[in-house]
Amino acid sequence: MSFDLARALRPEVQALTAYHAGTAPAGRPVKLDANESPFLLGEAIRGELAAALASVELHRYPDPEARELKALLARELGVPAEQILATNGSDEGIQLLLLAAMGPVLAPVPTFVMYELGARALGRGFTGVPLTAEFRFELSAFLAELERMRPTLVFLAWPNNPTGGLIEEAAVEAILQACAGGVCHALVVVDEAYTQYSGRTVLPWLGRYPNLVILRTLSKIGLAGIRLGMLVAEPSLVVEINKIRPPYNVNALSQAAARVVLGHGEVVARHAATIVAERERVLAALADLPGATAFPSQANFFLVRTALPGDRVFQGLVERGILVRNFSRAPYLADCLRVTIGTPEENDAFLAALRAVLEAGR
Numbered sequence: 191m192s193f194d195l196a197r198a199l200r201p202e203v204q205a206l207t208a209y210h211a212g213t214a215p216a217g218r219p220v221k222l223d224a225n226e227s228p229f230l231l232g233e234a235i236r237g238e239l240a241a242a243l244a245s246v247e248l249h250r251y252p253d254p255e256a257r258e259l260k261a262l263l264a265r266e267l268g269v270p271a272e273q274i275l276a277t278n279g280s281d282e283g284i285q286l287l288l289l290a291a292m293g294p295v296l297a298p299v300p301t302f303v304m305y306e307l308g309a310r311a312l313g314r315g316f317t318g319v320p321l322t323a324e325f326r327f328e329l330s331a332f333l334a335e336l337e338r339m340r341p342t343l344v345f346l347a348w349p350n351n352p353t354g355g356l357i358e359e360a361a362v363e364a365i366l367q368a369c370a371g372g373v374c375h376a377l378v379v380v381d382e383a384y385t386q387y388s389g390r391t392v393l394p395w396l397g398r399y400p401n402l403v404i405l406r407t408l409s410k411i412g413l414a415g416i417r418l419g420m421l422v423a424e425p426s427l428v429v430e431i432n433k434i435r436p437p438y439n440v441n442a443l444s445q446a447a448a449r450v451v452l453g454h455g456e457v458v459a460r461h462a463a464t465i466v467a468e469r470e471r472v473l474a475a476l477a478d479l480p481g482a483t484a485f486p487s488q489a490n491f492f493l494v495r496t497a498l499p500g501d502r503v504f505q506g507l508v509e510r511g512i513l514v515r516n517f518s519r520a521p522y523l524a525d526c527l528r529v530t531i532g533t534p535e536e537n538d539a540f541l542a543a544l545r546a547v548l549e550a551g552r
Contacts, residue, residue, distance in 0.1 A: 200313065202310055202311060202312070202313045203311055205310070206307060206310060206311060218511075219508070219511050219512060219513040220511055220512045220513065220532060220536045220539050220540060221513050221530075221532075222512065222513060222514050222529050222530040222531075222532050222536065222540060223513045223514050223515045223528075223530060224414070224515070224530060225351070225384075225410055225489070225490055225491050225528075225530050226409070226410070226414045226530065227410065227411055227412040227414070227461055227465070227490070228465075228530075228531070228532040228533045228536060229412060229461045229464075229533070230412075231412055231451065231454070231457060232457060235450065235451065235454055235457065238450045239447055239450050239451075242446045242447065242449065242450050243443055243446055243447065245446070246442045246443055246446050247442070248442065248443075250442070251438050251442075252438050252440065252441055252442035252445055253442075253445065254437055254438050255276075256276040256440050256445055257271075258445070258449060259276055259440070259445045259448055259449055259452075260274050260276055262448075262449060262452045262453075263276070263420055263452070266452060266455070267393060267406075267422065268393065269393065269396065269422060270425070272425040272428065273396065273422055273423060273424065273425055273428060274420055274421070274422055274428070275420065275421040275422075275423075275428050275431055275432055275435065276418070276419075276420055276439075276440045276445075277418075277419040277420060277421055277435075277439065277440070278417050278418075278419070278439045278440055278441075278444075279407060279409060279417040279418065279419045280381065280383055280405045280406065280407040280409075280419035280420075280421075281304055281419070282419065282439060283405045283419050283420070283421040284304050284305065284308055284345075284379075284381075284405070285308055286421070286431050286434055286435060287343060287377065287379060287403065287421075287431065288308045288309055288312055288314065288343065289312070289434050290430060290431055290434060291342045291343040291377055292342055293314075293315075293340075293341060293342035293343070294314060294315035294316065294317065294339055294340075294341045294342065294343075295309040295314055295315065295316045295317070295341055295342075295343045295344075295345065296316075296317050296318075296319065296332075296335060296336065296339055296341040296343070296344050296345075296376075297316075297317075297318055297319070297344065297345040297346070297347075298318065298319050298320075298321055298327055298332065298346070298347075298350065298357075299318030299319065299320055299321070299521070299522060300318075300321070300325075300352065300353065300517075300520065300521065300522045300523055301318070301345070301347050301350055301351065301353075302345075302347050302350075302351045302352075302381065305345040305347075306318065309343075315339075317335060317339055317341070319331055319332050319335045320522060321350075321353065321355075321522070324485070325350075325353040325355055325485055325493070326355065327355065327357045327358075327361060329358075329361040329364060329365075332361075332365065333364065333365070333368055333373070336365070336368055336369065336373050336374060336376075337368075337373050337374075340373070340374040340376075341369075341374060341376050342374070342375065342376050342377065343376060343377050343379065344365060344369060344376050344377070344378045344379065345379045345381065346362060346365070346378065346379065346380050346381065347381045347383070348362065348380050348381060348382055348385075348388075348390070348392075349384050349387075349388050349487065349488040349489040351383070351384070351489065351491075352491070352493055352515070352517055352523070352526075352528040353485060353487075353493050354485060354486065354487025354488060354489045354491060354492050354493055355485070355486065355487070355488070356388055356390065356488040359390070359392070362378075362380065362392060363395070365378055366378050366395070366399045366401065366402055367399075369401055370399060370400070370401050375401075376401065377401050377402075377403050377427075378399070378401055378402055378403065379403045379404075379405060380392050380402065380403070380404050380405070381404075381405045382404055382405060382406050383405065383406070383407045383409070383410055384410055384488070384489035384490060385406065386410065386411050386458065386459075386462040386490075387410075387462060387465060387466055387469070387488065387489050387490045388488035388489065389488075390488070391404075392404065393422070396422070396423070396424065400424050400426075400427075402423065402424075403421060403422070403423045403427065404421070404422040404423070405419065405420070405421055405422075406419060406420045406422065407419040407420075408448060408451070410490060411458045411461070411462065412451070412458060412461065413447065413448065413451055416443070416444040416447045416448060417444060418440060418444050418445075418447075418448050462490075465490050465531050466490075468531050468532075468533075468534060468537055469487060469490065469492065469531045471537070472492070472529075472531065472537050472540075472541065473486070473487070473492060475541050476494060476541075476544075479541075479544070479545060479548070480497075480548070481496060481497040481498060481548040481551075481552070482494050482495075482496055482497070482544060482548060483495045483496075490530060490531050491528055491529060491530045491531060492528070492529055492531075493517075493523075493526050493527070493528050493529075494526065494527050494528075494529060494544075495524075495525050495526045496525050496526075496527065496548065497525075497548070498525075498547070498548060498551040499518070499525060500516060500517070500518020500519075500524070500525035500526060500527060501516065501518055501519070502547075502551065503518075503525075503527065503544070503547050503548070503551075504516040504518065504527060506543075506546075506547035506550070506551075507527075507540075507543050507544065507547060510543040510546065510547070511539070511543070512539060512540050512543045512544075514527045514528065514529045514530070514540075515527065515528040515529075515530075
């Protein structure tokens with residue numbers, strides 16, 4: 191008897207390529223590939239974390255609604271707790287929205303790959319509206335595609351990953367209006383994963399636009415290891431999304447860790463300010479580096495296009511102990527590398543290594 195796996199799996203799944211998070215090479219490279227915070231939380235907070243985690247009753251299921259955590263998040267965001275759904279990373283929020291909504295999906299491209307991967311895995315139509323050659327967003331092109339396609343779900347990464355750019359607020363509002371019955375009836379998902387580094391949010395718009403959904407995560411501010419995200423929307427939409435949320439989706443350890451760190455917002459803010467300052471310093475240095483074109487960023491990373499082949503530059507950096515994200519073969523991103531902002535010492539090491547690679551290739 192011969193079992194044919196291909197006959198048991200959906201063709202949409204077989205056609206996909208798995209999301210590649212990257213694997214660090216041997217040794218201890220300068221790790222600038224995953225948009226994580228480079229800073230530990232400090233001894234005092236880590237002591238509180240140890241005590242909080244030690245008190246978790248691991249033989250019991252976690253609070254399925256994460257009520258205490260949602261109360262803290264509500265205070266942090268300035269919205270009622272019933273507008274928040276705690277998720278296993280913002281990736282789960284994306285997946286839940288794709289499961290709940292019907293019809294095709296629209297997003298600017300290039301952008302966070304999970305929007306398209308999730309849509310195609312479910313057999314949903316996905317259309318990407320290309321940014322310009324300089325990775326700028328063109329509202330007229332996007333609105334034209336909205337009218338042609340009439341999607342039910344729109345994703346806007348704000349700032350965008352991997353380009354780092356931020357769509358103008360007026361353009362975001364125009365899309366919300368068009369999707370609230372003007373052109374189509376669609377949920378508009380504003381993914382604010384990097385809001386601490388852009389200083390921008392559309393949270394105040396929630397009462398104005400019932401089709402607005404905001405995604406947040408704690409992964410970019412020092413808690414990547416606990417995988418905690420949140421979906422913020424009108425209460426009626428949260429009720430519907432909650433129907434398909436897996437039970438106990440946020441584990442007890444993650445809930446406990448988040449409760450501790452949310453009590454230390456000043457530490458998170460201080461780290462974010464340091465990263466923003468370092469981002470501007472590194473971008474200024476790259477402006478004077480021949481063979482490298484860095485694009486403006488409002489996130490904790492930036493995109494750089496190299497005159498040498500991107501694969502070659504990536505390998506040269508790895509050989510010098512620097513790990514970045516290689517996008518050089520992705521659509522629209524020829525010879526592009528995404529670089530996370532690290533500590534000042536890590537950033538200096540990256541700049542020196544990139545200069546050496548580019549000089550060696552001339």
